Structures are given as C-alpha cells and as structure tokens.
Amino acid sequence: MSTFHIIHVHNLDISSQALLQIKYCASFLCRLRGLTFRRELSPTEGLLLVQKRDSRLDASIHMLAVSFDLTVIWIDSSMTVVDKVLAKSWHLSYIPQKKAKYILEIHPDRWDDFNIGNKVKFEDI
Secondary structure (H helix, E strand, C coil): CCCEEEEEEEECCCCCCCCCEEEEECCHHHHHHCCCCCCCCCCCEEEEEEEEEEECCCCCECCCCCCCCEEEEEECCCCEEEEEEEECCCCCCECCCCCEEEEEEECHHHHHHCCCCCEEEEEEC
C-alpha cells in the first residue's frame, strides 16, 4: 500500500458495522501531523497510523492540538485489536497495553464498533 490513500476498515467479528473510510497514513510526516489542528471528524471517517513493526512505544499517540475526543483502536500485525481507549483532547499521551502496528483513530461515537480480540481487515477502495 502507498503511504497515503483511503481504505475501508472492517471488523470481521461485527457484521452490522457502518462503513468507515479511513486515511491510510504510513509516512513519518503524515503520522506526525495526524489529526492535529483539525476542527472535526465525521463518524464515517478516520485515520490509520501505520508503524514499521509491532511496538508499544512506537504506537503511542498524543492528543496535543487535537480539539476533539477520539476512539483509538490499536491493532497488531496479525490484524487483531489489542487495545482501545477514549482519547481525550489535549491529553499528553496514550500508550497501548500490548504491542501494535496500526493505530486507528475514529469518531468517539464508534466506540462500540471494535473490541479487544476482534479481527479486522483493511480494504483498498
């Protein structure tokens, strides 16, 4: 996959999930900017931060200059949800409980769309 494009993220364990169109973000600059300075996020969009490997430290995030709360889902390289948190705006940092390669940042209303242990799939559109 290229460093930036839109993908769909599917939870394979919850079939009634509404569609998510996610910005696939693999470059350093894209990950660094994240959702900072954005005014809002719709319930159908989000950001997938892609790390080079499974790691707790590399998968940590900050919420500085993010003016809204987010549901953050950590996914490991086996495509399993390993942690999730309701990240509060302007909070200094969040670190997953287990190693992760992918960080999915979505609208807080999507909290129930993913649970720890769920399998996910990314699909190019």
